[in-house]
Amino acid sequence: MEKKSYSDNNFENLTNDLHNLPKIQTPPDFEFKLMSRIQNGNFNSKFKEEKEFTFGRFFKPAFSLVVLMLILIVIMNINDNQSVSPLIDTPTKLNKINSGSLNEVKKIDQNKTADKITKNDKSQKSSFALKSPQNMQFSGKTIDIDKAMKQNQNVNQQNEFGVLAGSEQFSGFGVRVPAQKGEMDSMRSKIDSIRKASKK
Amino acid sequence: MKKTLTELKDEDLIKEFQDNDTIGAYELLVKRYKDPLMNFVYRFVGDKDISSDIVQETMIKFYLNKNSYRSFAKFSTWIYTIAGNLAKNELKRRKRRVIFSLSPHDDDEKSIQVADKTFFSPEVQTDSNIKNDLIQQALLKVKPVYREIVILRDVQGLSYEEIAEISGLSIGTVKSRINRGRSQLQKLLKNIYKD
Numbered sequence: 001m002e003k004k005s006y007s008d009n010n011f012e013n014l015t016n017d018l019h020n021l022p023k024i025q026t027p028p029d030f031e032f033k034l035m036s037r038i039q040n041g042n043f044n045s046k047f048k049e050e051k052e053f054t055f056g057r058f059f060k061p062a063f064s065l066v067v068l069m070l071i072l073i074v075i076m077n078i079n080d081n082q083s084v085s086p087l088i089d090t091p092t093k094l095n096k097i098n099s100g101s102l103n104e105v106k107k108i109d110q111n112k113t114a115d116k117i118t119k120n121d122k123s124q125k126s127s128f129a130l131k132s133p134q135n136m137q138f139s140g141k142t143i144d145i146d147k148a149m150k151q152n153q154n155v156n157q158q159n160e161f162g163v164l165a166g167s168e169q170f171s172g173f174g175v176r177v178p179a180q181k182g183e184m185d186s187m188r189s190k191i192d193s194i195r196k197a198s199k200k
Numbered sequence: 201m202k203k204t205l206t207e208l209k210d211e212d213l214i215k216e217f218q219d220n221d222t223i224g225a226y227e228l229l230v231k232r233y234k235d236p237l238m239n240f241v242y243r244f245v246g247d248k249d250i251s252s253d254i255v256q257e258t259m260i261k262f263y264l265n266k267n268s269y270r271s272f273a274k275f276s277t278w279i280y281t282i283a284g285n286l287a288k289n290e291l292k293r294r295k296r297r298v299i300f301s302l303s304p305h306d307d308d309e310k311s312i313q314v315a316d317k318t319f320f321s322p323e324v325q326t327d328s329n330i331k332n333d334l335i336q337q338a339l340l341k342v343k344p345v346y347r348e349i350v351i352l353r354d355v356q357g358l359s360y361e362e363i364a365e366i367s368g369l370s371i372g373t374v375k376s377r378i379n380r381g382r383s384q385l386q387k388l389l390k391n392i393y394k395d
Contacts, residue, residue: 011382013393018354021332026234027252033261034230041259046253074318 210275220268228268229275230259236356237283243351244287246340254290258283277365280358284348284366331392338354338388346381353378 037043205213217225225283234255242251261282269278282291296389312385352363353374364371 003371013388014382014386014389015354017335018350019357021243021355024248024251026238026255029236030252030256031227031230034256035227037260038263043264045257045260069339076296152364180285 203389205325207247211271214269214275215271218269225262229262234259234278240280240351240356241283241287242259243336243339244284244344244348244354245290246253247334253314254283254286257286261286273365274362276358277362280352280362280366285307286315288344288348333390334392335385338385342381342384346377346384349374349377350385354382 205216205222205228208216208225208228210229213225214344216222217229237255237258238251241247241254245251245254258279262279269275339351343351348369349363352358352366353360358366360371360374363369363374367374369377
């Protein structure tokens with residue numbers, strides 16, 4: 001038997017009455033009903049949890065829908081106003097070169113430089129005008145073969161190394177060392193001697 | 201010599217039911233606990249039909265989830281926990297129904313009428329049946345958190361340790377809740393317990 005605490009003594013009458021309350025018993029058919037439910041596999045509960053009627057039930061889906069809409073709007077706006085990133089996009093000039101319109105690019109460059117020159121020196125303007133694209137075009141029926149050949153050579157070189165916007169030629173990030181004529185000759189003579197030896 | 205099922209303790213019976221699916225062991229446990237659970241649930245909910253349904257549901261849950269019982273706990277505390285949870289859910293459900301019900305008649309109103317001293321003269325109050333009714337009505341007015349503990353302690357006669365295990369509270373909290381529950385009850389029944 002547990003010891004009664006102070007509070008137990010305080011409520012002695014009440015606790016006695018509570019203890020002496022009549023014992024409620026299950027109805028006589030309780031076990032029969034239970035066992036027949038088990039035998040029939042009827043386990044459907046009468047006390048299924050009812051979903052609470054709270055504001056959260058309505059506001060949560062609405063709130064998530066609004067958030068979703070906002071996210072969609074933000075994404076769509078980003079796609080519309082996407083600014084040109086110089087790091088990601090290929091320069092327009094390079095695009096034009098790749099598509100074969102090198103002359104147009106050259107025109108633009110030369111026009112720009114020509115404008116600068118006109119501002120600085122009028123005498124240089126006249127000399128530059130000879131090199132200007134209009135003059136380089138094949139005017140009339142005569143063709144300056146040397147110039148045309150040179151131009152083609154330049155185009156080939158530029159196609160080979162590529163051209164960066166704002167610079168003349170781009171030949172990679174390494175330092176380009178021009179080949180020495182003497183070295184080239186010695187190499188050629190070596191190759192020739194090897195060929196001769198192999199023929200023999 | 202092998203013991204018969206009736207001689208086995210609750211914990212041995214449920215082990216027998218778990219291990220060998222012995223329906224006799226289950227039936228015996230139902231026999232042992234149906235009335236104590238009925239009494240507990242009725243004192244908590246205050247409706248015989250609903251209490252009977254809750255106890256039946258408790259036994260069904262016990263049948264279906266027999267393996268969720270672990271042998272380190274007492275069987276009585278485990279089954280009381282199931283019944284208590286079902287009874288609390290029923291109370292919540294009723295509360296919601298009352299909130300959204302258009303009818304002004306509910307259990308609380310009835311209990312107010314019974315508790316009003318103008319309905320009974322002091323002589324009538326001494327009658328034990330009426331006293332029991334008054335106590336039951338007053339019990340239903342005590343907050344459910346205190347009510348459950350008071351019933352387990354004073355009606356069912358469980359120990360503080362068992363109540364702590366059933367309710368998942370510390371023994372200190374159980375004691376303080378019993379005290380508060382009793383004070384509330386005594387206030388409600390001040391016509392009976394004048395001193």
